[in-house]
Amino acid sequence: MELKLFGVAKDIIGSNKLSITAEDFATVGELKQWLSQQYPKLQQLRSVAVAVNSEYAEDNQSLQNAYEIALIPPVSGG
Amino acid sequence: MNVINQITFSPEELSRYSRHIALPQFGVAAQQKLKAANVLVVGCGGLGSPLLLYLAAAGVGSIGLVDFDRVDESNLQRQVLFDIHDIGEEKAVAAQHKIKALNPHINTRVYAERLTAANAMNIIKEYDVVADGTDNFTTRYLVNDACVLLNKPYVYAAIHQFEGQVSLFNCVNNDGETGPNYRDLFPLPPAPEAVPNCGEAGVLGVLPGIIGSMQALEVIKVITGIGETLSGRLFIFDTLYFQTNIFKIKRNADNPLNGTHPTITQLIDCEPFCNAAAKSIKEITPQQLKDWQQHEAIQLIDVREPYEYEIVNMGAQLIPLNTITNNIATIDRTKKVVLHCKSGSRSLQAIQLLEKEFGFTNLYNLQGGILQYIDEMAPHLTKY
Numbered sequence: 001m002e003l004k005l006f007g008v009a010k011d012i013i014g015s016n017k018l019s020i021t022a023e024d025f026a027t028v029g030e031l032k033q034w035l036s037q038q039y040p041k042l043q044q045l046r047s048v049a050v051a052v053n054s055e056y057a058e059d060n061q062s063l064q065n066a067y068e069i070a071l072i073p074p075v076s077g078g
Numbered sequence: 079m080n081v082i083n084q085i086t087f088s089p090e091e092l093s094r095y096s097r098h099i100a101l102p103q104f105g106v107a108a109q110q111k112l113k114a115a116n117v118l119v120v121g122c123g124g125l126g127s128p129l130l131l132y133l134a135a136a137g138v139g140s141i142g143l144v145d146f147d148r149v150d151e152s153n154l155q156r157q158v159l160f161d162i163h164d165i166g167e168e169k170a171v172a173a174q175h176k177i178k179a180l181n182p183h184i185n186t187r188v189y190a191e192r193l194t195a196a197n198a199m200n201i202i203k204e205y206d207v208v209a210d211g212t213d214n215f216t217t218r219y220l221v222n223d224a225c226v227l228l229n230k231p232y233v234y235a236a237i238h239q240f241e242g243q244v245s246l247f248n249c250v251n252n253d254g255e256t257g258p259n260y261r262d263l264f265p266l267p268p269a270p271e272a273v274p275n276c277g278e279a280g281v282l283g284v285l286p287g288i289i290g291s292m293q294a295l296e297v298i299k300v301i302t303g304i305g306e307t308l309s310g311r312l313f314i315f316d317t318l319y320f321q322t323n324i325f326k327i328k329r330n331a332d333n334p335l336n337g338t339h340p341t342i343t344q345l346i347d348c349e350p351f352c353n354a355a356a357k358s359i360k361e362i363t364p365q366q367l368k369d370w371q372q373h374e375a376i377q378l379i380d381v382r383e384p385y386e387y388e389i390v391n392m393g394a395q396l397i398p399l400n401t402i403t404n405n406i407a408t409i410d411r412t413k414k415v416v417l418h419c420k421s422g423s424r425s426l427q428a429i430q431l432l433e434k435e436f437g438f439t440n441l442y443n444l445q446g447g448i449l450q451y452i453d454e455m456a457p458h459l460t461k462y
Binding site: 047048049054058070074075077078 | 121123126210211212213214235236238239241263264267268269272274281312318319324325326327
């Protein structure tokens with residue numbers, strides 16, 4: 001499955017999408033944890049929103065029926 | 079409502095707004111609401127430019143303009159409100175002149191100052207709707223928090239390189255339910271060096287034109303009540319791949335402002351908090367740098383990109399941030415080493431990396447980067 005990347009997450013991960021196997025992660029929280037281990041710079045963001053199937057998802061949400069996941073960091077430019 | 083019904087238009091105004099009034103969903107009633115509205119625009123830059131132009135043109139009766147900054151040549155690539163004659167002028171004042179010339183029927187008020195925890199409540203409480211186009215997290219969290227504490231709808235937009243976000247926060251719907259706000263999405267501000275600003279990361283000039291226009295659209299919809307707003311939805315436009323996304327967002331019980339157990343009950347400047355991670359880094363002023371250079375041998379390193387070095391430099395050794403780990407051997411471990419970039423955030427990042435991964439203890443960050451150095455020590459050099 002494709003993880004859609006936005007904002008500075010694109011720069012940190014170096015692409016606008018990342019291939020992942022959703023079955024490897026039971027919840028949004030587990031996915032976030034894995035991502036911050038792979039890309040430690042993501043931790044500096046402190047708050048990163050995850051959307052599952054185009055809806056904002058909290059850490060305890062299951063990824064079982066996920067067909068689309070997005071990683072949305074805060075953006076400050078104006 | 080009665081008061082709004084009594085708002086009248088001169089023949090000139092009726093002619094000016096005739097294309098609005100001709101819209102069946104809009105009519106005189108919506109135009110009256112616009113004329114009765116007070117909108118505060120925080121930040122008169124990239125997003126503020128189209129926002130102010132379209133709100134003024136649309137006939138929003140009173141517009142407040144907040145910006146502490148002055149127009150710089152490097153703004154003109156995207157801040158279409160200004161031209162070369164405005165360089166050096168206060169943005170809020172120059173912007174006011176432009177929108178008054180566009181529509182003399184509106185009232186304006188200028189706040190040529192920085193929005194802070196001390197003044198935000200007093201300024202924002204005078205307005206019905208707040209639109210934020212600032213370029214930093216400190217002000218964004220401040221505007222969000224003030225709007226939630228004062229029950230004001232907050233039209234949010236932000237940009238990064240080729241990508242823009244828009245939403246409407248803290249808006250009460252017809253059932254009396256309050257929609258989500260910025261802290262539902264991002265409860266805590268990021269570390270200061272984590273997300274670069276437009277000056278550091280670059281931005282495609284047309285992007286704020288598009289996103290700021292969408293922000294104006296949402297302001298107009300909130301005021302007039304037409305259509306469906308972005309309340310409860312976050313819109314993201316990736317212009318590079320021309321992909322639009324809309325994400326449903328919702329209130330979060332853990333929101334520190336208006337969740338089930340609020341911990342923020344008054345405004346706080348998030349600056350010292352935001353900068354907690356950066357506090358341990360040693361920093362020097364441009365004046366200190368000059369004093370040091372006169373008395374001892376120090377190494378000065380510029381972590382910007384080569385094209386920036388070409389625009390202006392202060393004779394430092396150029397080691398772009400992304401090449402720094404390959405150049406560890408060229409960084410002195412005995413004498414004082416000062417790192418600088420454009421405005422201080424990339425050099426901070428470099429120092430954090432060098433201290434953490436390579437054990438350096440002799441590094442100093444030049445406060446405010448080459449821009450502050452030019453302002454304070456070398457005004458003849460080119461700013462960008």
